[in-house]
Amino acid sequence: MSAIVELKGVSKTFYRGKEPVPVLENLDLQVEEGAYEALMGPSGSGKSTLLNLIAGLDKPTSGTAKVAGQDLTNMSDGELAHFRADKIGFIFQAYNLLPVLTAAENVELPLLLTKLSSSDRKTRAKTALRVVGLEDRMGHYPRQLSGGQEQRVAIARAIVNDPTILVCDEPTGDLDRKSADEILALLEKLNKEFKKTILMVTHDPAAAERAGVIRKLDKGQLQ
Amino acid sequence: MTLWSVAAKNTLRNKFRTTMTVLGGAVAVIAFIMLRTVLDAWNVGVEYAAKDRLGTRNKISFVIPLPKHYIDDVRNDIKGIKSASYCDWFGAKWPKDPNEFFANLACSDNIFESYPEMKVDPAVLERWKADKKGAIVGDVLAKKLGMHVGDKVVLTGSIYPGDWEFTVDGIYTAPAQSPVDRSTFFFHWDYKNEGAPAQMKNLIGWIVTRVDDPSQSAAVSASIDKLFDDRDMQTATMSERAMNNSFLGGISSILDALNIVSVIILVIMMLILGNTIAMAVRERTTEYGVLRALGFEPGHIRAFIVGEAITTSLLAGLVGVGLAYPFVQMGMGKWLEENMGQFFPYFRVNPMTALLALVLTVLLGAVASLLPAVRAGKMEVTEALRRIA
Ligand SMILES: Nc1ncnc2c1ncn2[C@@H]1O[C@H](COP(=O)(O)OP(=O)(O)O)[C@@H](O)[C@H]1O
Ligand SMILES: [Mg+2]
Numbered sequence: 181m182s183a184i185v186e187l188k189g190v191s192k193t194f195y196r197g198k199e200p201v202p203v204l205e206n207l208d209l210q211v212e213e214g215a216y217e218a219l220m221g222p223s224g225s226g227k228s229t230l231l232n233l234i235a236g237l238d239k240p241t242s243g244t245a246k247v248a249g250q251d252l253t254n255m256s257d258g259e260l261a262h263f264r265a266d267k268i269g270f271i272f273q274a275y276n277l278l279p280v281l282t283a284a285e286n287v288e289l290p291l292l293l294t295k296l297s298s299s300d301r302k303t304r305a306k307t308a309l310r311v312v313g314l315e316d317r318m319g320h321y322p323r324q325l326s327g328g329q330e331q332r333v334a335i336a337r338a339i340v341n342d343p344t345i346l347v348c349d350e351p352t353g354d355l356d357r358k359s360a361d362e363i364l365a366l367l368e369k370l371n372k373e374f375k376k377t378i379l380m381v382t383h384d385p386a387a388a389e390r391a392g393v394i395r396k397l398d399k400g401q402l403q
Numbered sequence: 404m405t406l407w408s409v410a411a412k413n414t415l416r417n418k419f420r421t422t423m424t425v426l427g428g429a430v431a432v433i434a435f436i437m438l439r440t441v442l443d444a445w446n447v448g449v450e451y452a453a454k455d456r457l458g459t460r461n462k463i464s465f466v467i468p469l470p471k472h473y474i475d476d477v478r479n480d481i482k483g484i485k486s487a488s489y490c491d492w493f494g495a496k497w498p499k500d501p502n503e504f505f506a507n508l509a510c511s512d513n514i515f516e517s518y519p520e521m522k523v524d525p526a527v528l529e530r531w532k533a534d535k536k537g538a539i540v541g542d543v544l545a546k547k548l549g550m551h552v553g554d555k556v557v558l559t560g561s562i563y564p565g566d567w568e569f570t571v572d573g574i575y576t577a578p579a580q581s582p583v584d585r586s587t588f589f590f591h592w593d594y595k596n597e598g599a600p601a602q603m604k605n606l607i608g609w610i611v612t613r614v615d616d617p618s619q620s621a622a623v624s625a626s627i628d629k630l631f632d633d634r635d636m637q638t639a640t641m642s643e644r645a646m647n648n649s650f651l652g653g654i655s656s657i658l659d660a661l662n663i664v665s666v667i668i669l670v671i672m673m674l675i676l677g678n679t680i681a682m683a684v685r686e687r688t689t690e691y692g693v694l695r696a697l698g699f700e701p702g703h704i705r706a707f708i709v710g711e712a713i714t715t716s717l718l719a720g721l722v723g724v725g726l727a728y729p730f731v732q733m734g735m736g737k738w739l740e741e742n743m744g745q746f747f748p749y750f751r752v753n754p755m756t757a758l759l760a761l762v763l764t765v766l767l768g769a770v771a772s773l774l775p776a777v778r779a780g781k782m783e784v785t786e787a788l789r790r791i792a
Contacts, residue, residue, distance in 0.1 A: 228789075237696060238785050258700060265698025272788070276693040280412040285404050290697045292406055301404075337697075 183246075184345065184377050185211035185234055190243035191400075192229055203229050205400035206243070213344075216371040216378045218388035221397035227381040228349055230397065234379060235268045235347045236260045248344045265293045269338030269376075271348040275330040277322040277337070283309065284318040287336045294341065308336035311374075312366060328359030335366060339376070346370065348380040352387055364390050406703065410710030414718075417683070424679045425718045428768075431672035432723025432760050433730075438665040439756045440731060442658060444739075444747040452644035454617040455485075456517065457624050459610040462637040468606035469636060471596075474511070477610055480630055483623050484612045488517045491592060491608035495558035495567060497548060505544050507558060507588040508608075509595035515539075515575075517611040520583045527573030535594055537572040543740075544586035545574050558588075563599055610638075669763055672719070677771035680712050684775040691779055692787025701780035708776040709769055716768025720761040727760075728752055 192204040203226040211217055221227050232238040233245055236252050237260075245252045248267040255263065264270075277286045287305040296304065309315050312332040322330055331351060338346055348367065352360035364387055370376045380391060388394045396403040414421055459477070461467040468491065477487045490510040497503045508514075512532050515523050523539060531537040540550055550556060554571045569590055577583040596604055614623045624640035631638045684691075691704050736750040 229785075232785050232788075235696070237788075261695070261698050261700045264696060268698075270693075270696045272693070274689075276689065278409070278690060278693075280416055281404075281409065285409075288404055289409070289694075292404070292409075293698050298404075 182213055183210040184213040184215075184248055185209060185379070186244075186246040187233070187240075188244045190233065190240040190245060192226070192233065192238070193241045203400060204233075204240070207400065207402060209395075209402060211377065211379065214371070214375050214377055215393060216368070216391045217380070217393040217395060218391035219379065219381045219395050219397060220383070220385075220388055225397045226400060227397055231347050231349055231379060231381055234345070235270065236263045265290065265341065267344045269341070269343035269346045271331070271334055271338050271346060271351045273350040273353040275322070275327070275334045275354075277330055277333055279322050281321075282318065283314060283320050283322070283325065283333045283336075286322070286333055287340050290337060290341050304340055305336070308340040309333070311339065311370075312336045326359070327355050328362055331355065331359070331363050332366065335363070335370075339370065339374070343376070345377045345379065348378065348382075350381055350383065352382065352384060360384070360387065406706065407710055410707045411714050413683075413687075413707065413711050414714045420679060420683075421715060421718075424676060424715055425722060427675055428672050428716060428719025428764065429723035429726065431668050432720055432764055433727040434668045435665050435760050435763075436724065436727040436752060436756055437731070438661050438668070439759070440736075440750060440752050441747075442661055442665075443753050443756065444750045445654075445658060447749045452642070452647050453520075453613075454642070454644075455614050455620065456643040457612045457614065457620060457627070457640050458643060458646040459612065459624075459627055459638045459640040460608070462628075462639045465609075467636075468608055469610070469638065471605040471607050473631065473636075473638070474607065474610055476630060477612060477627060481612070481623065481627055483615050483619055485615055486513060486516045487610055487612045488514045489592065489607040489610045490514065491595065491606065492562070493558075493560075493590075493595060494562040495560045498557060498559045498566075501559070503548070505548075505586050505588060506584060507590070509592040510589055511592055514589060514611075517613055518583055520577050521575045522577065523573060523575045531572040534570060534572055535591060536569050538569040538588055538590040539573045539575055540571055540589070541585040541587050542574050542576040544588060545571070547586070563595060563603065565598065567598065669767055672764070673767040673771045676712065676716060676719075676768055677774065679715075680708065680772045681775045683711070684708055684779050688779075688782065688787045691782065692784050695782075695784040696788065704782075705776040705780045708779055709772045712768045712772030712776075713765055716764045716771075717761075719768075720764035723764070724757045724761055728757055 187207060187209040190204055190207045191202070194201040194203060207230070219227050219230065229238070233240055234247055236247065236255070239253065250263060252260065252263065278289065281289065284302070284305050287308050288301050291301040291304060306315065306318065309318055312335050314329060314332050314336065317325060317329060322333070325333065346367070351367070352363050355363065367378055367380065368390060371378050380387070382388050461469055474487060474489050477484070488511045490508045493507045493509045495507050497505070515521055515528060527539065531539055538556070545551070550571050552571055552573060556569050556571060558567050558569065560567055577585050592607065612623070612627070614620050620642055624642070627640040628638050694704060731750070731752045739747045739750040
């Protein structure tokens with residue numbers, strides 16, 4: 181199998197005023213296509229920063245990042261936006277659904293960037309909601325759903341455009357054990373049945389256990 | 404679902420805030436429409452001025468009269484005119500209420516030839532011409548003061564002392580959109596001249612001529628002034644439009660002020676709207692970060708914000724126009740025309756004013772959202788997302 185994520189000598193330095201804050205230093209990473217990997221590490225160690233670089237939300241200060249066959253390092257902001265729309269599915273800790281839209285509309289949202297017809301978009305959104313087991317909640321607004329259900333809608337939104345990679349930043353961080361387990365089972369299913377490559381940041385050892393690979397980030401380096 | 408409908412739904416996110424903003428905007432739109440309508444009403448007299456009518460007055464000032472025989476000179480020596488009539492400002496008061504202001508003019512018998520807009524029954528005109536103390540009164544004034552055909556009325560002179568008795572021979576009316584005041588009291592100059600003190604005899608206030616060919620107005624008006632150039636009293640002749648304009652001259656600074664105020668009102672509305680939008684945008688930073696993560700671009704974010712502002716301001720504009728239009732058209736306008744006809748002969752919302760209010764509101768709404776939109780577009784995605792994580 182080939183590497184779907186390939187980071188070489190990646191450094192990321194933020195600036196707090198004039199003072200440089202080095203977060204990642206000369207980091208290498210290879211993730212095989214179809215892998216399910218967990219990323220752990222102390223708070224502030226740069227897990228989100230690393231995830232953002234892979235997802236094309238941010239660019240490394242130095243080094244190269246190749247993801248899903250594309251070199252992100254020299255892409256323009258517009259190209260990065262297209263890359264995210266095509267290749268990446270995001271799952272956040274706080275779900276981040278739009279409160280004014282129903283579950284179905286939230287899932288349909290990323291498809292507004294495609295050329296699909298309105299009815300194709302609706303069919304796709306419905307299919308994605310079926311995958312996460314919320315077909316019967318299509319017309320519900322986020323406030324009418326439980327945390328676990330909201331996160332499943334968010335997962336449906338992340339997979340609706342059939343991305344290559346799912347990046348999850350502490351997807352179970354706000355959930356109780358039972359809901360967290362349901363989400364983890366869902367991610368496992370997406371990995372096994374739908375062959376999605378999954379990169380998941382987590383603090384929860386039980387969550388990390390379910391991934392195939394656990395990586396630890398500390399002091400700007402992968403252990 | 405479309406990008407536009409997402410923006411529109413965001414508008415209803417905070418219903419209370421949106422309602423207040425829409426109402427605030429609507430009040431501004433109403434104020435704008437009212438002020439504009441006042442300006443339009445003032446300008447009706449200028450706008451609808453007859454192109455073939457000239458006014459001749461004393462070159463020095465309106466208030467200084469001309470010798471009566473000037474009318475003969477005009478009639479005999481000026482070529483290219485249909486008719487020439489004259490009037491004098493009589494300035495008498497209504498004894499029952501001296502504060503009641505209306506124009507009472509002592510005019511030549513052919514005055515209505517100069518103002519074909521004024522509709523007078525030919526029989527009435529004949530009767531009036533034969534009646535030395537006769538008067539023809541505007542319908543609005545007659546209604547207001549309770550004058551009826553056949554009534555004997557007395558006015559108290561101010562410029563020309565004494566009590567003056569008249570008989571109301573008839574009522575004239577005029578279309579709403581004409582420069583003609585429907586509150587004037589016309590009577591015979593000869594009657595005034597007879598009763599005037601010796602030193603005030605044989606004087607007229609101004610001459611009104613109608614030219615055969617409106618394109619020759621300038622030439623005719625120059626020839627009139629040239630005629631009197633080497634007499635001891637020179638004249639100033641101008642088109643009715645210019646004359647009305649010079650009447651308005653005295654209040655033109657007030658009109659300018661109203662004009663400025665009407666624009667200021669809309670600018671205030673824009674600032675209020677801009678503030679509301681900036682607040683909403685700040686609250687939704689994370690959401691815009693999420694949209695960007697999903698692949699939306701800065702242009703989409705800007706469109707969302709501007710789209711939301713346009714929706715809000717369009718609502719404000721529609722509510723404002725929807726309230727102001729029937730209010731002015733059915734209530735206030737009619738009342739003003741009937742009770743303050745000499746100032747507002749025609750007080751109606753010009754459809755262009757309503758359209759202008761709507762267009763300006765939407766435009767200013769869009770402008771108000773530009774700054775927040777541009778700022779939101781420049782936002783770093785990772786920054787926006789970090790606010791929650
Ligand atoms: N945009 C930024 N500007 C400045 N500092 C940042 C920025 N993003 C992250 N950091 C800093 O980088 C470090 C790593 O942040 P992050 O990747 O969010 O850590 P983690 O997700 O592992 O908790 C932290 O010290 C954080 O303050
Ligand atoms: Mg983090």
